[in-house]
Amino acid sequence: VNEFDLIAAHLxxxxxxxxxxxxKDDVAFLQARGDLVLTADAMVEGVHFLPDDPLDTxxxxxxxxxxxxxxxxxxxPVGGLLTLSWPRDRPTSDIADFARGLAAERENGFALxxxxxxxxxxxxxxxxxxxxxxxxxxxxxxxxxxKAGDLVAVTGVIGDGALGLMARLGRLxxxxxxxxxxxxxxYRIPDVPIGVEHAVAMHASAxxxxxxxxxxxxxxxxxxxxxxxxxxxxAVPLSPAGKRWMATTSDRSDALAxxxxxGDDYQTLFAAPAARIDAMRALAPGVAITVIGxxxxxxxxxxxxxDGALLAAPTAGWSHF
Amino acid sequence: VNEFDLIAAHLxxxxxxxxxxxxKDDVAFLQARGDLVLTADAMVEGVHFLPDDPLDTxxxxxxxxxxxxxxxxxxxPVGGLLTLSWPRDRPTSDIADFARGLAAERENGFALxxxxxxxxxxxxxxxxxxxxxxxxxxxxxxxxxxKAGDLVAVTGVIGDGALGLMARLGRLxxxxxxxxxxxxxxYRIPDVPIGVEHAVAMHASAxxxxxxxxxxxxxxxxxxxxxxxxxxxxAVPLSPAGKRWMATTSDRSDALAxxxxxGDDYQTLFAAPAARIDAMRALAPGVAITVIGxxxxxxxxxxxxxDGALLAAPTAGWSHF
Numbered sequence: 001v002n003e004f005d006l007i008a009a010h011l012x013x014x015x016x017x018x019x020x021x022x023x024k025d026d027v028a029f030l031q032a033r034g035d036l037v038l039t040a041d042a043m044v045e046g047v048h049f050l051p052d053d054p055l056d057t058x059x060x061x062x063x064x065x066x067x068x069x070x071x072x073x074x075x076x077p078v079g080g081l082l083t084l085s086w087p088r089d090r091p092t093s094d095i096a097d098f099a100r101g102l103a104a105e106r107e108n109g110f111a112l113x114x115x116x117x118x119x120x121x122x123x124x125x126x127x128x129x130x131x132x133x134x135x136x137x138x139x140x141x142x143x144x145x146x147k148a149g150d151l152v153a154v155t156g157v158i159g160d161g162a163l164g165l166m167a168r169l170g171r172l173x174x175x176x177x178x179x180x181x182x183x184x185x186x187y188r189i190p191d192v193p194i195g196v197e198h199a200v201a202m203h204a205s206a207x208x209x210x211x212x213x214x215x216x217x218x219x220x221x222x223x224x225x226x227x228x229x230x231x232x233x234x235a236v237p238l239s240p241a242g243k244r245w246m247a248t249t250s251d252r253s254d255a256l257a258x259x260x261x262x263g264d265d266y267q268t269l270f271a272a273p274a275a276r277i278d279a280m281r282a283l284a285p286g287v288a289i290t291v292i293g294x295x296x297x298x299x300x301x302x303x304x305x306x307d308g309a310l311l312a313a314p315t316a317g318w319s320h321f
Numbered sequence: 322v323n324e325f326d327l328i329a330a331h332l333x334x335x336x337x338x339x340x341x342x343x344x345k346d347d348v349a350f351l352q353a354r355g356d357l358v359l360t361a362d363a364m365v366e367g368v369h370f371l372p373d374d375p376l377d378t379x380x381x382x383x384x385x386x387x388x389x390x391x392x393x394x395x396x397x398p399v400g401g402l403l404t405l406s407w408p409r410d411r412p413t414s415d416i417a418d419f420a421r422g423l424a425a426e427r428e429n430g431f432a433l434x435x436x437x438x439x440x441x442x443x444x445x446x447x448x449x450x451x452x453x454x455x456x457x458x459x460x461x462x463x464x465x466x467x468k469a470g471d472l473v474a475v476t477g478v479i480g481d482g483a484l485g486l487m488a489r490l491g492r493l494x495x496x497x498x499x500x501x502x503x504x505x506x507x508y509r510i511p512d513v514p515i516g517v518e519h520a521v522a523m524h525a526s527a528x529x530x531x532x533x534x535x536x537x538x539x540x541x542x543x544x545x546x547x548x549x550x551x552x553x554x555x556a557v558p559l560s561p562a563g564k565r566w567m568a569t570t571s572d573r574s575d576a577l578a579x580x581x582x583x584g585d586d587y588q589t590l591f592a593a594p595a596a597r598i599d600a601m602r603a604l605a606p607g608v609a610i611t612v613i614g615x616x617x618x619x620x621x622x623x624x625x626x627x628d629g630a631l632l633a634a635p636t637a638g639w640s641h642f
Contacts, residue, residue, distance in 0.1 A: 021463065024464070024545060025394075025461075025463050025464050025465075025529075025545070026360060026390045026393065026394065026464070026529055026530060027358040027359060027360045027390055027391070027394050027396075027453075027461055028358065028359045028360070029356065029357075029358055029359075029460065029461055030353075030356065030357040030358070030359060031356050032351075032353030032354075032355065032356065032357050033353075034353065035350065035351065035352050035353065036350075036351040036353050036357075037348040037349065037350055037351070038348060038349045038350075038351060038402055038434060038435060038450075038452070039347060039348045039349070039402075039435065040402040040403070040404050040435060040436045040437050040448075040450060041404070041437045042404035042405075042406055042437045042439045042446075042448065043439075044406050044439055044440075044441045044442075044443070044446075046442050047439060047440060047441060047442070048439070069347045069348055070348070072347065073346075073347065073348050075348075081359055081360075081361040081450050082361070083361050083362070083363035083404075083448040084363075085363055085365050085446050085448075113359060114359060114360065114361060115361045116361050116362045116363045116448075118363045118364075118365055118368060118369070119365075119368060120365045120368060120443065120444065120446065121365075121367050121368070121443070121444060122365070122441065122442070122443020122444045122446065123441065123442060123443045125363075125365075125406050125441065125443065125446045127361075127363065127404040127406075127437075127448035129359075129361060129402050129450035131359070132348075139350065140346075140348055140350055142342065142346050143345065143346050143347070144346075208346075208347055209347060224345060224346070
């Protein structure tokens with residue numbers, strides 16, 4: 001079986017948009033009617049997912065980590081170009097599992113436009129470039145643009161990705177089997193706030209996705225906007241499983257710090273004037289929006305407990321080096 | 322040193338276009354004025370380049386294999402998104418060498434728009450998505466569109482990439498040191514027909530880049546256009562070093578077959594009406610355009626020697642599986 005046959009068999013059915021040219025040409029074609037945003041993320045076996053993670057979930061995560069960037073910028077997905085570096089010792093028939101995961105993300109706006117398939121003597125290595133269209137004439141919502149006085153809010157829940165990885169590594173002994181399963185699922189197929197992109201496009205003053213860790217990403221937003229972000233650590237929304245894990249820990253501040261530094265959340269963190277929050281909730285009824293802090297003059301991002309104590313969470317975020 | 326510092330130090334200076342947002346946001350921004358073409362290619366250490374190839378040449382090849390797709394479609398480059406999976410045991414300071422290679426390709430229209438940098442326990446793995454703008458209102462020139470009666474032509478010379486790889490692997494003993502150096506250079510930094518994109522956009526009826534091997538790519542064009550391509554093997558343009566290598570071989574047909582099946586050429590292979598060839602040469606004075614065959618009713622692609630003998634070159638092309 002050669003790569004061309006494999007692509008034809010498994011990926012071409014995902015390339016339904018006319019611009020994909022059925023994956024039969026060297027390029028994809030996009031009739032762009034206006035501004036576009038572009039984002040690219042790589043995922044490596046053993047670094048961003050585990051060797052025994054089901055390949056359909058790996059594909060779904062790959063799409064979602066890119067989708068999360070588009071959503072946070074207030075953009076709707078147009079499609080993506082995939083490069084797949086396939087390990088020589090992985091059965092090529094597994095590409096069907098991977099393709100099934102991509103297909104499942106079509107309901108979230110994913111369309112395959114093109115790409116490349118090669119073999120590698122190393123780990124499975126994936127790269128996806130996704131293209132999106134900003135949903136407002138303001139263009140993409142950047143990290144810069146927040147104003148002192150803006151509230152800071154986050155979608156969904158924080159910490160399940162980090163707890164899910166700990167669960168996968170067998171480090172969450174005190175948690176129930178059901179919670180372990182829920183957290184592992186959140187690690188494998190992160191919840192992304194599909195539906196909030198319109199609200200962000202219309203009302204947010206600055207926005208980004210939470211991938212490095214809530215506090216680190218708040219610090220990115222603060223630096224790019226030239227202000228300081230103060231977060232109420234106890235207001236950060238946790239899942240039921242996250243809350244139950246928290247109850248098993250001896251030091252609540254230390255546990256919160258782990259979740260706020262964990263990363264792999266793929267929720268949207270944004271700043272907006274207080275008067276806009278209700279309008280955003282009305283535009284995104286299916287997405288939980290929780291106000292967790294506010295912007296003040298100064299620099300950096302800090303999280304405090306209700307008693308005023310600073311949370312000792314690192315703000316540098318995840319580094320691959 | 323963390324990844325953010327590395328990116329800032331080495332890649333941000335390459336992100337001069339406003340849409341790159343200085344690599345400081347999660348996305349790139351493109352003010353698209355019309356249609357776009359998109360292409361993505363991956364390159365893996367040990368598969369597409371050798372572990373001891375200088376990293377600046379690896380970067381240049383990565384850009385050029387994508388550029389070659391855009392040129393063959395009659396499009397001008399706008400920029401690219403790079404994902405870099407960096408081996409944990411490669412000094413991160415080597416990123417400077419890689420960035421120097423990218424910088425050298427700015428003169429060929431490369432601009433860095435965004436991307437991602439991650440670490441890998443495996444080989445250096447690169448993925449580049451490039452965006453281009455078609456240079457004619459006809460849009461991108463596809464593999465389909467050739468007509469029976471069209472001539473088939475190729476830019477530059479064929480075979481140096483394949484000979485360069487053989488040279489790198491020590492399998493070209495009979496060739497002079499100067500020729501070895503020239504061929505290795507062609508393998509590391511492939512010559513791409515920069516300047517022919519306007520001529521292709523205006524006049525070619527079908528076009529693609531020669532990456533799988535001249536005969537295999539001719540077969541792709543023939544299949545997509547629903548016709549047969551007949552190539553005059555002795556008309557295929559060779560470099561001086563290629564010709565001298567040919568003179569050292571005992572079977573000229575066998576040697577020609579190797580070059581026509583070799584791949585890694587990154588020249589443009591196109592079909593055009595005979596009356597258009599002179600106009601194309603006038604539009605691309607810096608690029609050699611050689612007529613090597615013609616389109617007839619039927620299917621497949623064949624190459625014949627002057628005596629009518631069929632060349633026994635495989636038409637399936639390079640397969641990674």
